[in-house]
Each structure stands twice: as C-alpha cells, then as structure tokens.
Amino acid sequence: xxxxxxxxxxxxxxxxxxxxxxxxxxxxxxxxxxxxxxxxxxxxxxxxxxxxxxxxxxxxxxxxxxxxxxxxxxxxxxxxxxxxxxxxxxxxxxxxxxxxxxxxxxxxxxxxxxxxxxxxxxxxxxxxxxxxxxxxxxxxxxxxxxxxxxxxxxxxxxx
Amino acid sequence: xxxxxxxxxxxxxxxxxxxxxxxxxxxxxxxxxxxxxxxxxxxxxxxxxxxxxxxxxxxxxxxxxxxxxxxxxxxxxxxxxxxxxxxxxxxxxxxxxxxxxxxxxxxxxxxxxxxxxxxxxxxxxxxxxxxxxxxxxxxxxxxxxxxxxxxxxxxxxxxxxxxxxxxxxxxxxxxxxxxxxxxxxxxxxxxxxxxxxxxxxxxxxxxxxxxxxxxxxxxxxxxxxxxxxxxxxxxxxxxxxxxxxxxxxxxxxxxxxxxxxxxxxxxxxxxxxxxxxxxxxxxxxxxxxxxxxxxxxxxxxxxxxxxxxxxxxxxxxxxxxxxxxxxxxxxxxxxxxxxxxxxxxxxxxxxxxxxxxxxxxxxxxxxxxxxxxxxxxxxxxxxxxxxxxxxx
Amino acid sequence: xxxxxxxxxxxxxxxxxxxxxxxxxxxxxxxxxxxxxxxxxxxxxxxxxxxxxxxxxxxxxxxxxxxxxxxxxxxxxxxxxxxxxxxxxxxxxxxxxxxxxxxxxxxxxxxxxxxxxxxxxxxxxxxxxxxxxxxxxxxxxxxxxxxxxxxxxxxxxxxxxxxxxxx
Numbered sequence: 001x002x003x004x005x006x007x008x009x010x011x012x013x014x015x016x017x018x019x020x021x022x023x024x025x026x027x028x029x030x031x032x033x034x035x036x037x038x039x040x041x042x043x044x045x046x047x048x049x050x051x052x053x054x055x056x057x058x059x060x061x062x063x064x065x066x067x068x069x070x071x072x073x074x075x076x077x078x079x080x081x082x083x084x085x086x087x088x089x090x091x092x093x094x095x096x097x098x099x100x101x102x103x104x105x106x107x108x109x110x111x112x113x114x115x116x117x118x119x120x121x122x123x124x125x126x127x128x129x130x131x132x133x134x135x136x137x138x139x140x141x142x143x144x145x146x147x148x149x150x151x152x153x154x155x156x157x158x159x
Numbered sequence: 160x161x162x163x164x165x166x167x168x169x170x171x172x173x174x175x176x177x178x179x180x181x182x183x184x185x186x187x188x189x190x191x192x193x194x195x196x197x198x199x200x201x202x203x204x205x206x207x208x209x210x211x212x213x214x215x216x217x218x219x220x221x222x223x224x225x226x227x228x229x230x231x232x233x234x235x236x237x238x239x240x241x242x243x244x245x246x247x248x249x250x251x252x253x254x255x256x257x258x259x260x261x262x263x264x265x266x267x268x269x270x271x272x273x274x275x276x277x278x279x280x281x282x283x284x285x286x287x288x289x290x291x292x293x294x295x296x297x298x299x300x301x302x303x304x305x306x307x308x309x310x311x312x313x314x315x316x317x318x319x320x321x322x323x324x325x326x327x328x329x330x331x332x333x334x335x336x337x338x339x340x341x342x343x344x345x346x347x348x349x350x351x352x353x354x355x356x357x358x359x360x361x362x363x364x365x366x367x368x369x370x371x372x373x374x375x376x377x378x379x380x381x382x383x384x385x386x387x388x389x390x391x392x393x394x395x396x397x398x399x400x401x402x403x404x405x406x407x408x409x410x411x412x413x414x415x416x417x418x419x420x421x422x423x424x425x426x427x428x429x430x431x432x433x434x435x436x437x438x439x440x441x442x443x444x445x446x447x448x449x450x451x452x453x454x455x456x457x458x459x460x461x462x463x464x465x466x467x468x469x470x471x472x473x474x475x476x477x478x479x480x481x482x483x484x485x486x487x488x489x490x491x492x493x494x495x496x497x498x499x500x501x502x503x504x505x506x507x508x509x510x511x512x513x514x515x516x517x518x519x520x521x522x523x524x525x526x527x528x529x530x531x532x533x534x535x536x537x538x539x540x541x542x543x544x545x546x547x548x549x550x551x
Numbered sequence: 552x553x554x555x556x557x558x559x560x561x562x563x564x565x566x567x568x569x570x571x572x573x574x575x576x577x578x579x580x581x582x583x584x585x586x587x588x589x590x591x592x593x594x595x596x597x598x599x600x601x602x603x604x605x606x607x608x609x610x611x612x613x614x615x616x617x618x619x620x621x622x623x624x625x626x627x628x629x630x631x632x633x634x635x636x637x638x639x640x641x642x643x644x645x646x647x648x649x650x651x652x653x654x655x656x657x658x659x660x661x662x663x664x665x666x667x668x669x670x671x672x673x674x675x676x677x678x679x680x681x682x683x684x685x686x687x688x689x690x691x692x693x694x695x696x697x698x699x700x701x702x703x704x705x706x707x708x709x710x711x712x713x714x715x716x717x718x
Contacts, residue, residue, distance in 0.1 A: 025250055025533055052377050055536075060549050072547070074534060078377065078391065081398050085534065106380035127163065132207035133668075134633045141667050142215055148666050155636050157675040179637050180587050182616040187589045187634060208634045209589055212666035227663060234591035278594065297601035304598070315594055315687055 006049050006084065014040055027085055034071070034088040038098040044075060044084070045103050051075040051084060054100065057110035059118045063144040067091040069120060073100075090120065099125040117142035164191045164203040172200060179208045222248055222526040223322065223500075223519075230316040236275035236540035238267045238307070241320035246401060247535040247546040248322050251528040254498060259490045260324035261402045262444045266337075267307070267319065268402075268537075269433040269440070273344060274303045275540030276384075276426040276433075283423060284355065287364045292351055299347035302340040309336055312480045322526065323499040324492035328447060328482035337441055341434055348430060355423070365419035372417060383542020384429060388414030388421040395538040407439045447490045458507070465508035474504045498526060572705070578622070578648065579701040580610035585621035587641060590628030592655035595687035604690035609697055618644040623700070624677075629657035630670045642677045650680045652700060654693065659684055 007021040010030055017036025022029050032040055044051045055074040062068055067089035075084045090097060099122035100107040111122045112131040119140040122128060130137070134154060139146050168174055173194045179187040187208035193201040213232065217225045229244040230237040242264055249256065256264075277296040284292035304314045309330055311319035319326045355361045371381075376389045386393060394411045396404040412428035414421030455475030456464070464470050476484055482491075485502030492499050497518045505512030518524045528550040536545035588596060600606050600614075607613075615621035618641050630638055642651070653673055656662040659682045661671030673679060680703060683696035 024531060027532075027534055053382075054380055055382075055543065055545060056547065058547065074545070074547070078393055083534070104380065105375070105378045130207075132210040134207065141212065144218075146215075146667070148212075148215060148219055151632060151667055151671075153635065153670070154632050155639055155676065157670070179634055180641055208631060208637075209629065210631055210633070210668050211590075211629055211664050212668040216664060216666045231591055231663075234594060278597070281597075294601055297597060298603065301598065301601075301603045314598075314689070316591060 006044075006082070009048065010040065010043075013043060027083065029085045029087065031087045031089075034090060034097050037071075037086075037088055038100070040086070041073070041075075041100055041103055044086075049075075049077060049084070050079050051077045053078060054104040054106055054110075055083070057100070057107060057114065059114045059120055059142075061118065061142065061144045069095065069118060071097055071114075071120065095119060096121045096123055098123050101125055116140070119143065162191060162203055162205075164193055164201055167201060168193050169200075171195075222528070226318040226321070227316065230318055233275070233539055233541060233544065234316065235278045236268075236271040237316050238271040238311075238319060239275075239537060239539045240544060241318065242268055242402075243535065243537040243539065243544045243546050245320050245322050246537065247533055247548050248526070248528065250535050251531065251533045251548065251550060252322075252495075252498060252526070254323050254493050254495055256324050256493055257490055258403075259328075259445045259447060260492065262440050263325050263329060263491065264320060265402050265404065265407075266437055266440045266444075267310070267325075269437050270303050270307055270340075272540050273430050273433050274300050274307075276430050277303075277344075277347075279540075280351070280423060280426055283419075284351075284361075287361055289355060289358070289361060292354055295347050295350055299344045302343045306333070306336045306340045309333070310482070321492065321499065323495065326483060326491075327480045328487040328491050329444075330481040334441065337437070341437060344430070344434060348427065352427065362420065365423060367416070368419050370416060370418045376417065381542065383539070384425045385422055386542065387411065388425045389417035390415055395536050395543050399536070401535075401537060403440070404436075406443070407436050409436050409439075445490075447487065461504070462507050470504075470508045474508070476503055479503075497524070575705040575707065579704040582609075582611040582623045582650075582697075582700075583613055583615040583621045584611055584623040584625045584652075585616065585618055585641070585645070586614055586625045586627055587638065588627040589630065589634065590657065592627045592657070592687045595685075595690060595693070596625070596627045596654065599690035599693040604694060606694065606697060609694070609701070611697060618642075619646060621645065622649050624649065624651045625654055626651065626658045626673055627654040629655075629662060629664060630673055630676070631668050632670055633668075635670055635676050638673065639676055650700060650704065651677055652696060653679045653682045654696075655688060656684050656686045658682075662686060 007023070007028060007030060010018050011021065014032070014036055017033045017040055019031045019033060021031070043049070053076040055076045057074075058072050060070045060072060062070065069090040069092070071088045071090060073086040075086065076082070088097065097120060099111055101111070101124065108126070109131060111125055112128060114120050115122065115128055116130040116132050117140055133141065136154065137152055165174065175192045175194055177190040177192060179189045189205040189208065191203045191205070192199050211231075213228055217228055220228070226241065226244070229240045232240045277300050281293040281296035307317065308314045310333060311317040311326065371385070371389055373389045373391055376386050377391065382393060390413055392411055392413055397411055409432045412425050412432065414425045455473035456470065458474060458476060461470050461474045473486070485504040488494070488502050496515055500519055501512045501515040506516045519526075530551050532547065532549040534545055534547045536543045538544070586596060598604065600612075605612070611623070618624070622645070624642060624645060626638065653659050657664065657669065658673045661669050663686070665671070670676060681696050681700045683692055685692050688696075
C-alpha cells in the first residue's frame with residue numbers, strides 16, 4: 001500500500017520531472033528528469049517520504065544508447081522501512097547533474113567516486129576531485145570504453 | 160599539490176601523515192592529521208590505495224565466475240558477502256533455495272560475523288595497548304575457522320555459497336566441531352569482558368572519544384554496528400528479513416552515546432547474539448534423510464560402466480569435499496536446470512547430466528537473468544552490504 | 552650473488568667461511584619483519600603470527616613497525632599502482648641486509664585482479680627473495696616460505712662491513 005502512495009505522491013507533485021515509475025521484484029523505481037533531481041530529492045527527504053538515508057549513489061554506462069550514463073540513487077527511510085531507487089539519464093555531451101551534498105553528507109564522497117570513475121560533473125559539490133585513482137591518472141576507468149588492463153603506473157616498472 | 164589540510168592548518172600545530180602503510184595492519188588508508196599535542200584538531204583522509212577494480216573486473220566475468228571476487232570484498236567475513244551476491248542473483252532469477260541450505264547459510268554467515276567482530280575488536284584493543292586481547296581473539300578465531308574449513312574447504316575466502324544453495328552439505332563431525340568452537344568463543348568473550356570492560360585505561364581511551372550523534376550518523380549513511388552504537392535500531396536482518404532470520408529468536412543490541420566504547424560493546428553483544436543464532440539454527444536444521452556414503456564405486460569404474468548402462472550404485476567421489484556428493488544435492492541446491500551445476504556423478508555418467516553441464520558452462524548459455532536490475536542487501540559485518548546488479 | 556657462487560659456500564679462507572656461517576645463523580634466527588599489510592592476506596598473516604601457528608618460534612616474532620629497524624619486508628596483500636611509490640619508498644628506507652617476501656598471489660603476480668589498478672607482481676617494483684603463493688596462503692605455507700628464506704640467508708654471502716653487496 002505504502003509504496004504506491006510514495007510513487008503516486010511523486011507523480012502528483014512533479015508531473016513534469018517524473019518520467020516513469022515501476023515496482024518490479026519488490027524494488028520501487030522512479031526515473032526522473034535530471035533537472036528536477038534536487039527538488040525531488042529534497043521533497044523525498046523532508047516530505048512525507050522521510051527518506052533520511054542515502055544508501056548509495058552510482059552510475060551505469062550503457063554504451064551505444066544516446067543518453068549513455070544513468071545515475072542511480074538508492075534512498076532508504078528508517079522510520080517507514082522502505083527503499084526507493086531514483087534514476088536519471090545523462091548524455092555524453094552534457095555530463096552534469098546537481099550535487100546532493102546539501103542534503104546528505106555521504107553524497108560528498110560518493111559523488112567524488114562517480115566523478116573519478118565515470119567523469120560525471122556535479123554542480124555545487126564543494127571539493128570535486130579524484131577519490132580512488134591517483135593524480136596523474138588519465139581517463140575514467142569504469143566507462144565501458146576504458147580497456148580493462150590498461151595500466152598507468154606511477155613509478156617506472158622493471159621487467 | 161597542497162592538500163586541503165595543508166591549506167587550512169594553523170601556525171603552531173603539527174601536521175602528521177599516517178601514511179598508507181601504518182602499524183594498524185588492517186588495510187591501507189592515508190590519514191593526514193593536524194595535531195596539538197595528542198589532540199587531533201583536523202584530519203583529512205585519502206583512500207584508494209586498495210582500489211582493486213572489482214566492479215570493472217566483474218563485468219568481464221560470468222555470473223558464476225565472479226563468486227571468488229565477492230569473497231574479497233569484506234575479507235574478514237567473506238561468507239556474508241557471498242550470501243549477499245548470491246541472493247541478489249537469486250532475486251533476479253526467482254530461484255527458491257531449499258530450506259536446509261538456508262539454515263546452513265545462516266550458520267555460516269553467523270560464524271563469519273563472529274570472526275569479523277573478533278578481528279575488529281582484536282585490532283581495536285591492540286591499538287589501545289591491550290595486546291593480550293588480540294591474541295585471545297585470534298585463538299578463538301582459529302576454532303571458528305577450523306569449523307569453516309572442515310565444512311567449506313578453505314579457511315577464509317571460501318566461495319562456498321552458490322547460486323541456488325551451498326556447495327556442500329555439512330560433514331559428519333560438524334556438531335562436535337561447532338560445539339567446541341562455540342564453547343571456546345564463549346570462554347574468550349568472558350575473558351575479554353573481564354579484561355576490558357572496567358579497565359580504566361581502556362575506558363579512558365574509548366569513553367566519549369569519537370562521539371557521533373544520531374542525525375550525523377544517518378546523514379553519513381552509516382549502517383551496522385556503528386549506527387547501532389548511536390542508538391538507532393536498524394539491522395537488515397530484522398528490518399528486511401532474509402533467509403530464516405525471522406524464525407529464530409535473537410535481539411539487536413544498541414548503544415547509547417555513539418562513542419568508541421559503545422561501538423566495542425555493541426560488537427561484543429552482537430557476538431553473543433550470533434552465538435545464540437548459531438545454537439538455534441544448529442538444532443532447527445531440517446534433518447537430511449540421506450546418509451553419508453560409506454562405500455561406493457570408484458569414479459573411473461563408474462565412468463567405464465556408464466558406457467554400457469546407467470550406473471545405479473553409489474559413486475564414491477574421493478578425494479572431494481565431504482558432503483558434496485550428488486545424493487545430497489536436493490537438500491542443498493535448487494534444481495533449476497541451467498542455473499546450478501549438476502552433480503559430478505551425473506555429469507560423467509549420464510547424458511542428461513552432460514547436457515546440463517554444457518548448458519551451464521558453455522559461453523552463450525549459462526546463467527542469463529532477464530533484462531533488468533535488482534538490489535538486495537544483507538547485514539554484513541560492517542553494516543548493510545547491498546548489491547546492485549544490472550543485467551542486459 | 553652470481554650464477555657461479557649460488558649454492559656454493561662463499562669463497563675465502565676457513566675462518567671467514569665459518570664466520571660467514573655464524574653470521575648467517577644469527578641473521579636467520581633473528582628476523583625483524585616489517586609487515587606491509589594491505590588486504591585479505593593480512594588475516595592469514597595475523598593467524599600465522601599468533602598462537603596456533605607461531606612465527607615467533609622461528610625467531611621472527613617481533614614486528615618492527617619502522618623500516619629502518621627491520622630487515623625483512625613482508626609484503627602482504629594486493630599492491631595497487633597508487634600504493635607502489637609507497638612500497639618503493641619503504642623498501643629504499645630499509646637498511647642492508649634486507650630481504651623481501653612476497654606473501655600471497657596478489658604480490659607474486661597480481662592474483663585474480665588483472666586490471667588497471669593492480670600491479671601485476673611486486674617484482675616489477677622491488678627485488679623479491681621468496682614468493683609465497685596462495686589466496687590466502689595457509690599458515691603452514693607461510694612457515695614453509697619462512698624456512699626457505701632462512702635457508703637462503705644461511706647460504707648467502709653475508710655482506711660484511713668492508714665488502715659492499717653487489718645487487
């Protein structure tokens with residue numbers, strides 16, 4: 001009962017921003033327009049959804065699709081014990097999306113990781129730099145066109 | 160390139176680099192500290208020294224092949240990571256796991272969780288100066304790992320939990336070994352309580368140090384024992400029960416202040432609850448009606464015989480992990496074709512088994528979940544361990 | 552050590568040979584190691600170092616957490632490219648004589664990680680004396696590796712103050 005209410009609430013509040021919703025395999029998913037991300041996230045956090053915890057923030061690369069990258073956010077509500085997944089598509093030419101650091105503190109490092117591994121730029125992030133790879137590393141490893149074994153050693157290797 | 164902390168540091172403080180290789184021998188992390196005597200004023204953390212590229216490597220493997228990678232995610236409690244991955248794939252495929260396998264999974268998970276907490280507290284105590292606690296915990300861990308090794312074949316990185324069930328059934332001496340391990344762990348826990356709970360030095364070093372409030376913890380997305388030490392009651396095993404956790408009697412311990420001592424206490428109490436779960440699961444395990452094979456046909460002879468007629472006698476697969484014989488498969492593995500490996504005896508002696516095997520392993524066949532995605536979370540040693548898999 | 556001198560006792564007179572063996576004996580039974588621990592093998596290292604499978608009975612019990620005070624660098628766990636300069640620095644900070652043990656398949660050859668982030672074997676960065684394979688190696692394997700290192704130390708041409716070691 002409750003899952004339909006939150007997705008329905010979203011549909012009422014953001015008829016333009018929300019593109020589609022689904023509830024397959026027990027996971028509630030809402031695909032939204034990337035411009036509406038900050039508003040929808042703030043509504044979900046502060047509104048009746050009470051999604052106080054951001055569990056994960058990641059990106060999926062669908063090579064060949066026109067909007068190649070898809071940002072995926074997993075939200076969790078402790079009080080209502082419900083999870084929700086929000087997805088937003090980004091195309092390669094316009095790889096920018098709003099940052100959620102103002103709402104959840106762990107978005108800071110999660111967004112740095114996505115920037116490091118995929119190259120997505122977050123507007124409003126206080127300190128966007130590489131997290132996992134080192135300064136001199138060129139490219140974004142988790143993109144599908146980065147070869148798996150291309151190493152960029154920091155110090156000269158022998159043999 | 161000056162780091163953030165170098166730009167922000169005050170004039171009369173000392174900048175110390177706790178570099179990636181430091182005596183707390185648990186992984187690598189670089190912490191740059193700004194110190195005023197022994198008080199830490201500011202700190203900056205740099206990670207990435209153990210980025211092994213799991214996600215990208217796993218994209219190039221089949222669903223079955225990447226089981227060993229899941230072991231190495233949280234290597235102190237590898238069986239729980241196995242369970243998490245396998246249950247996500249089972250969710251996508253809609254496989255139902257036999258009940259005995261579910262109880263075995265719970266047993267193994269809890270053994271892993273106890274060894275995780277033992278290692279964590281051993282490291283914590285060692286760094287605070289209590290070296291004895293480290294040695295005692297390692298001793299208890301050895302008994303647990305003995306049980307895990309006898310059942311799964313490996314001490315640490317086991318890849319025991321398979322899609323559809325587990326790799327092998329419990330061996331014949333399991334109950335005795337488990338009893339010994341549980342006894343030894345209880346003795347060690349009693350000793351640790353006696354050594355650390357009221358120890359003035361330990362209390363001075365951990366009480367009211369590293370305090371985290373509930374709102375901060377939730378905003379940072381903490382889960383697991385650290386979140387429970389702040390007082391928030393969230394355990395994935397109670398909130399979204401999976402396997403058979405809802406049929407067992409146990410509690411979720413909570414802390415109050417969110418300081419280091421509370422995190423220590425929550426882990427100690429969780430270990431006791433895990434021991435409770437293990438004892439209950441070992442008793443409630445559905446009995447297997449299949450006896451252990453005492454004498455059977457040698458494998459080579461069985462293959463030779465199968466060329467003329469179907470082999471009806473038991474085949475003794477030896478040396479092999481005890482409990483992984485074909486007769487035990489209905490108890491421990493789901494029987495969906497194309498999703499689980501057929502038993503060795505059937506693969507080598509019957510044509511159906513061979514076709515089953517082909518359909519699982521040949522490229523182009525095998526596990527192919529429908530297009531879609533799934534997220535499933537289990538309670539790992541550290542907190543919620545979620546797996547998000549996208550399939551095309 | 553060149554190809555000709557490998558396996559043969561060091562050249563020299565009787566007293567220097569005996570002194571060499573004495574030095575080898577002393578060095579092999581008092582190994583202070585620096586555990587450069589990164590990943591899963593660290594758990595097996597802890598197990599090998601503690602009560603059930605003790606490395607203290609081989610004289611290698613005390614861990615020295617400073618490279619300048621240790622003579623064996625025990626590289627345990629995966630080394631990534633980001634970590635490689637650190638490993639090189641630690642190795643160079645160690646004083647002679649020093650030995651390196653590669654513990655676990657990730658240090659031997661990169662292990663199961665054949666990807667952009669992991670160094671495929673630490674012998675690409677520093678010279679290694681003993682390789683201990685296993686993912687993670689059983690404590691008995693570790694002890695076997697330690698014994699092999701001790702044999703190697705015993706056989707080696709010990710570097711004395713007036714002879715510079717060539718390598």
